Amino acid sequence: MKHRALAILEQLIAIQSVNPHYGDGAAGEAEVARYIERLCERAGLSVMRQPVIEGRDNVIVRLNTPRPGPLLMLEAHMDTVSLGSMQTPLVPVYRDGRLYGRGACDTKGSLAAMLAAMETFAREPEALGCDVALCATVDEEHAFRGPLKLLELGLPVAAAVVGEPTGLRIVAAHKGCARFAVHVRGKAAHSSVPHEGVNAIVRMAKVIGFLEDTIAPELASVRDELCGPATLSIGTIAGGKQINIVPERCTIEVDRRIVSGENPGEVLAALERRLAAWGGEHGVKLEVEPLLLDWALGTPQDDPIVRAASDTARRLALPADVCGETYGSNASKYQGIGGIPSIVYGPGSIAQAHSREEWVSVAEVEAAAAFYMELAREYRG
Ligand SMILES: [Zn+2]
Structure with a gap:
């Protein structure tokens, strides 16, 4: 049976969400925001919007455990780069264990895996080790106005996992x-x-x-x-x-x-x-x-979120080493400005992000969904 994260990813790819910075025909994040809202409300989750720029809102989905715990934020951006010269950028196509489409890798693969995890949490909140907020943000591919605005909310976030294509490597530092x-x-x-x-x-x-x-x-x-x-x-x-x-x-x-x-x-x-x-x-x-x-990202390797991520990966037989990267992400804003210990983790390789033929490994999307789920069960601050 098809993994739920893949079914969601297909639908996310079909929604054009090119960052308006790319000019004519760029639809922005509004439709993806509506999709997330509908999916999460159907799952019985509480959804809130935060206007960032005219017609462009962050979406925040909260789920609390029955017992009080720290708040773990799962974050992914909703915008993509321009459709470019991809043949059929909005048609999800499976080939050789890959799913092709604009945003498949950067970063709808991560977003879909997080949404699948949230649906599972909604059915069994008692299995969570912490409270969880899924934050889907706008404007990562241009001026990071989504994450900056999100910080203004002052959510009591204890740690953040930012979904970007890391090839399932735990990234705790980048420039x-x-x-x-x-x-x-x-x-x-x-x-x-x-x-x-x-x-x-x-x-x-x-x-x-x-x-x-x-x-x-x-x-x-x-x-x-x-x-x-x-x-x-x-x-x-x-x-x-x-x-x-x-x-x-x-x-x-x-x-x-x-x-x-x-x-x-x-x-x-x-x-x-x-x-x-x-x-x-x-x-x-x-x-x-x-x-x-x-900002640069530099979450200490002995921080509870890094340790929990390593333990989770090891249990799932995924790469458990902690790495550094050269490219930037929203994580550095959360850590640098908000003081929130953050890691970057997601399916797909940065080499495929922004590329002429964007794709993500199907197996990595499934593994990322398992990772996010396990991590929220494991993390206790
Ligand atoms: Zn990205």
């Missing part, structure tokens, strides 16, 4: 980032009299030298046990209009990856101070523009 642009101003002049101008590209070359030769090497000692060192990468450069004009502007964009223990805002402020001081010393006028700040 975050402090992205920024650096603008250098020069003075335009005709290239036949370059000494009358100030070349912004040449000045930027010195800024790049400072970032690469002084700042970047310092990061080797800023490390996380599971994720490795913090890093810095200069991703874009733009400057100059034409060959016979001394350029008056040059801009680079820099991606500074942060590790747990670092605060993205503080990292950016410190970089800004360093660059300003260096610019002052070297007569380079520069300006730092913040682009994206995101």
